[in-house]
Amino acid sequence: MSTQQLTGAEMVIKALADQGVEVVFGYPGGAVLPIYDALFKQNRIRHILVRHEQGAVHAAEGYARSTGKPGVVLVTSGPGATNAVTGLTDALLDSIPIICLTGQVPTHLIGNDAFQECDTTGITRPCTKHNYLVKDVNKVSKTIHEAFYIATSGRPGPVVIDLPKDVQFASGTYEMPKQVAHKTYKPVVKPDRARIEAAVDLLLSAKRPIIYAGGGIINSGPNAAKLLGEFTRMTNFPITLTLMGLGAFPANEPQYLGMLGMHGTYEANWAMHDCDVMLAIGSRFDDRITGRVDAFSPNSTKIHIDIDASSINKNIRVDLPIVGDAGFALEDLIKVYKARQKKPDAAALDRWWKQIDEWRAVKCLDFKTDGKIIKPQQAIRRLYEKTVASGRETFITTEVGQHQMWAAQHFDFQKPNRWMTSGGLGTMGYGLPAAVGTQLGNPDGLVIDIAGEASILMNIQELSTAVQYRLPVKVFILNNEYMGMVRQWQELLHGGRYSESYSEALPDFVKLADAYGLKGLRAENPGQLDDVIDEMLAHDGPVLADILVDKKENCFPMIPSGAAHNDMLLGPVEEGEEAIGAAGKVLV
Amino acid sequence: MAKTGTVGQPGAAYTFVKGDETVRRHTFAVIVDNEPGVLARVIGLFSGRGYNIESLTVSTVTEDESVSRINIVTTGTEMIIEQIKAQLERLIPIHNVHDLTLDGAHVEVELALVKVRAKEHNRRESLRIADIFGAKVADTTLESFVFQIEGTTDKVDSFIELMRALGDTEIARSGVIAIARGSNIVSV
Numbered sequence: 001m002s003t004q005q006l007t008g009a010e011m012v013i014k015a016l017a018d019q020g021v022e023v024v025f026g027y028p029g030g031a032v033l034p035i036y037d038a039l040f041k042q043n044r045i046r047h048i049l050v051r052h053e054q055g056a057v058h059a060a061e062g063y064a065r066s067t068g069k070p071g072v073v074l075v076t077s078g079p080g081a082t083n084a085v086t087g088l089t090d091a092l093l094d095s096i097p098i099i100c101l102t103g104q105v106p107t108h109l110i111g112n113d114a115f116q117e118c119d120t121t122g123i124t125r126p127c128t129k130h131n132y133l134v135k136d137v138n139k140v141s142k143t144i145h146e147a148f149y150i151a152t153s154g155r156p157g158p159v160v161i162d163l164p165k166d167v168q169f170a171s172g173t174y175e176m177p178k179q180v181a182h183k184t185y186k187p188v189v190k191p192d193r194a195r196i197e198a199a200v201d202l203l204l205s206a207k208r209p210i211i212y213a214g215g216g217i218i219n220s221g222p223n224a225a226k227l228l229g230e231f232t233r234m235t236n237f238p239i240t241l242t243l244m245g246l247g248a249f250p251a252n253e254p255q256y257l258g259m260l261g262m263h264g265t266y267e268a269n270w271a272m273h274d275c276d277v278m279l280a281i282g283s284r285f286d287d288r289i290t291g292r293v294d295a296f297s298p299n300s301t302k303i304h305i306d307i308d309a310s311s312i313n314k315n316i317r318v319d320l321p322i323v324g325d326a327g328f329a330l331e332d333l334i335k336v337y338k339a340r341q342k343k344p345d346a347a348a349l350d351r352w353w354k355q356i357d358e359w360r361a362v363k364c365l366d367f368k369t370d371g372k373i374i375k376p377q378q379a380i381r382r383l384y385e386k387t388v389a390s391g392r393e394t395f396i397t398t399e400v401g402q403h404q405m406w407a408a409q410h411f412d413f414q415k416p417n418r419w420m421t422s423g424g425l426g427t428m429g430y431g432l433p434a435a436v437g438t439q440l441g442n443p444d445g446l447v448i449d450i451a452g453e454a455s456i457l458m459n460i461q462e463l464s465t466a467v468q469y470r471l472p473v474k475v476f477i478l479n480n481e482y483m484g485m486v487r488q489w490q491e492l493l494h495g496g497r498y499s500e501s502y503s504e505a506l507p508d509f510v511k512l513a514d515a516y517g518l519k520g521l522r523a524e525n526p527g528q529l530d531d532v533i534d535e536m537l538a539h540d541g542p543v544l545a546d547i548l549v550d551k552k553e554n555c556f557p558m559i560p561s562g563a564a565h566n567d568m569l570l571g572p573v574e575e576g577e578e579a580i581g582a583a584g585k586v587l588v
Numbered sequence: 589m590a591k592t593g594t595v596g597q598p599g600a601a602y603t604f605v606k607g608d609e610t611v612r613r614h615t616f617a618v619i620v621d622n623e624p625g626v627l628a629r630v631i632g633l634f635s636g637r638g639y640n641i642e643s644l645t646v647s648t649v650t651e652d653e654s655v656s657r658i659n660i661v662t663t664g665t666e667m668i669i670e671q672i673k674a675q676l677e678r679l680i681p682i683h684n685v686h687d688l689t690l691d692g693a694h695v696e697v698e699l700a701l702v703k704v705r706a707k708e709h710n711r712r713e714s715l716r717i718a719d720i721f722g723a724k725v726a727d728t729t730l731e732s733f734v735f736q737i738e739g740t741t742d743k744v745d746s747f748i749e750l751m752r753a754l755g756d757t758e759i760a761r762s763g764v765i766a767i768a769r770g771s772n773i774v775s776v
C-alpha cells in the first residue's frame with residue numbers, strides 16, 4: 001500500500017523513518033508537542049535531547065559530515081526556530097545536508113503575533129537552500145520527501161519545513177517516498193565530456209600543475225576521495241586541500257602539500273601562486289583561499305569543476321568551467337587520462353617538484369618547544385601521535401580560532417569524514433555539539449573536540465547531552481586565556497591594543513566538568529601533557545581536558561588579509577614592520 | 589617576514605582576457621512557480637547579494653496560473669550579470685532564467701500614468717506633447733490630465749521630463765516587461 005491515513009505528526013515520524021533516519025536532534029515546545037507525542041509512541045527513531053537548538057543543528061551537522069547521511073533537527077516555533085538560525089547558516093555555508101523541522105502556531109493564528117510566533121520561513125529564507133511552510137496535511141509527507149532530495153542532492157544544504165500545529169493534528173493521506181524528478185530543481189551531476197577532455201589536455205601540457213581540492217570531494221562521498229587519490233597518484237601532480245577538504249587526500253603521502261590559504265603552508269600557497277595549470281575541484285576560491293584576488297595565481301590556466309554553477313567565476317575568472325559532481329568528474333578524468341596514453345613533461349614536472357621541495361625546506365609549520373610552557377602546536381601534535389598509536393578511528397571537531405587553525409595544520413587526516421569544522425561561517429560553539437553528533441553517528445569512534453577556552457563556553461551546555469547519552473566525547477581545550485585569534489589580529493592590525501579579547505573570569509574547567517558529571521583533567525606544563533592525553537584517551541566516558549598553553553603564541557604561516565599568496569608571514573612580525581596595509585585592514 | 593621572488597611564468601594557455609569592468613543594463617525574464625514566497629526569494633537574493641534592481645514586474649502567465657514571469661532590469665559588470673543568472677537558477681522554484689539582453693533582440697515596453705496639473709498655456713502644451721508621444725488621455729479635470737503612455741523606458745522618461753516642466757506631476761510606472769523577438773516560445 002502506498003497511501004495511508006495518518007495525522008500530520010504521525011506522518012512526520014513515518015516520513016523520517018521511511019527516509020532511513022535513525023537519529024533526530026531536537027528540543028520540545030508547545031508548537032511541536034503533537035510530533036513529540038508521535039515520537040513517544042514509536043521506536044524506529046531515536047531522539048537526542050540537546051540543551052540548546054543551536055546545538056541541535058551543529059550536532060546534526062557533525063552527524064552528517066561524519067556519516068555522509070543527512071542530519072535531522074526538530075525544534076519548536078519562535079525561539080526554537082530563531083535559535084536554530086546560526087546552525088542553519090553554518091550548514092548553508094559549509095554545504096551540509098540538514099532537514100530542520102520547526103513547529104509553527106496554528107494556521108489561523110499566523111500573522112497575528114501569536115505566542116511564540118515568528119516568520120520562520122521569512123527568517124530562514126536566506127540561510128537555507130530551500131524552505132517550506134506546509135499548510136495542508138496532505139502535503140506533509142510529500143514535502144518531507146522532497147526536502148530530503150533537495151538537502152542531499154546537488155550542492156547539499158539545509159532545508160527547513162515549518163509545520164503549523166493544527167496541521168500536525170489534522171488527518172490526511174500519507175505518501176511513500178518515490179523517485180520523482182523535481183519539477184524545477186534539476187542539479188547537473190554529469191560533467192560535459194568534451195570539457196573533461198579539454199581539461200585532460202591542459203593537464204597533460206602542464207609544466208607546473210597543481211590540484212586544489214575542497215569540501216566538494218567530501219560531500220560527493222568516499223568514492224570521490226578514492227578517485228582523487230587515484231588521479232593524483234597517476235599524474236604525480238602536487239595536491240593541496242582547503243580547510244573543508246582535509247582528509248580528501250591522505251596527509252601522509254608525499255604529493256600532499258598541506259592546506260592552502262590564509263593559514264596554509266608555505267609550499268601550498270607558493271605552488272598555487274606559481275603554477276601554470278590549476279585543477280580546482282570541489283573548492284570555491286573563497287577569500288580565505290585567494291587572498292588578494294588580482295594577485296591570485298596570476299599566470300595559470302584554471303580548470304574549475306564544481307557542482308554549483310554559481311561558484312564558478314564568482315571570485316576568480318577561470319579558463320575552463322565544468323559543472324558536475326566531483327566524483328563523476330574524477331571518474332571521467334581518470335578514464336580520459338588513461339585513454340590519452342600520454343604523460344606530462346617528466347623533466348618539467350621533476351623541476352617543479354624540486355622547486356616545491358625548496359619551499360618545503362622552509363619547514364613553515366615548525367615550532368619551538370619550551371621546557372616550562374606547553375605550546376599549542378605541541379599539544380595538538382602529541383594528541384595526533386597518541387590517537388595514531390591508539391589505532392582507533394579518530395574524528396576531530398573544532399571550535400573557531402587559533403586552535404582550529406593549529407588543528408588543521410598539525411593534525412594529519414588520512415581519510416575523509418574525519419574532520420568536522422565550521423569553515424564558511426566560522427561559528428564559535430560548533431565543536432562540542434558537532435562532536436556529540438559525530439559520536440552518535442560513529443559509536444565506536446574516538447571523537448575529540450579541539451577547543452578554545454572562549455569558544456567552548458558558547459555551547460558548553462551540550463556537555464549535559466554527552467553525559468545523558470553516555471557519549472564518550474573528549475573536549476581538548478587549548479586554554480590560552482585569550483580569544484587568541486582576535487588577539488593575534490589586534491597585534492597585527494591595531495597596535496597591540498587588546499580590546500576585550502582577554503578571557504576574563506574563566507570557570508575552573510575541571511570543577512565545571514565535575515559539576516556536569518564528567519571527568520575533568522588539567523595539564524599545566526609540558527611534563528603533564530602526555531599523561532593527561534593518555535588519561536583522556538583511556539577514559540571510557542566524556543572528558544573535559546584543560547590544557548594550559550602559551551598565551552602569546554600566534555598562528556603562522558599567515559597571509560594577512562589583502563595580501564598575495566607570495567606575501568606570507570612566516571613568524572612574528574619584526575619591530576616597526578607593517579604586517580597589514582591600510583586596504584587590508586578593512587577586510588576581515 | 590619572508591618574501592621571495594617569482595619564478596619564470598610562461599603565461600596562461602588561453603589568452604586571459606581581463607574581465608570586462610563596464611557596467612551594463614540587462615533585462616532578465618525569470619520563469620517561476622507561482623507559489624507563496626517566490627518573489628521574496630528573488631528580491632531577497634538581489635538585496636542580500638547587493639545586486640541592483642532597476643525595475644521588476646511579476647504576473648502569472650499560464651492558463652492555470654501555476655507559473656509566473658518576473659521581468660527584472662538590472663545593472664552590473666559582465667561577471668556580476670553572470671552571477672545573477674547563476675544565483676537565480678539556484679533557487680528551487682525557478683523554472684528557467686533568460687538574459688534577454690544577452691540572448692539578442694527583444695521588445696521592451698513600459699506603461700506609465702502621468703498626472704499633470706497645469707493651466708492655460710501649459711495645459712494646451714501638455715496635450716500637444718502627449719499627441720507627439722502618442723500618449724492617451726485617461727482622465728481629465730479642468731486643471732489636470734492623466735496621460736497614459738507606453739513605450740521604451742527612454743521614451744517614457746523623456747515624456748515625464750517634459751510634463752514635469754509644465755506643472756506638478758504624479759507618476760505611476762509599471763516597470764519593464766520584455767519578450768524576445770522571433771517565433772521561439774519560452775517553455776515554462
Ligand SMILES: Cc1ncc(C[n+]2csc(CCOP(=O)(O)OP(=O)(O)O)c2C)c(N)n1
Nearest residue numbers: 401402403428452453454455482483484485
Ligand atoms: C559566534 C562567534 N562570535 C565571534 C567570533 C569571532 N572570533 C573568531 S575567533 C575568536 C576567538 C576564539 O577564542 P578561543 O575560543 O579561545 O580560541 P583561540 O583563538 O584562543 O584558540 C572570536 C571571538 C566567531 N568566530 N564566532
Ligand SMILES: [Mg+2]
Nearest residue numbers: 452453482484
Ligand atoms: Mg583562547
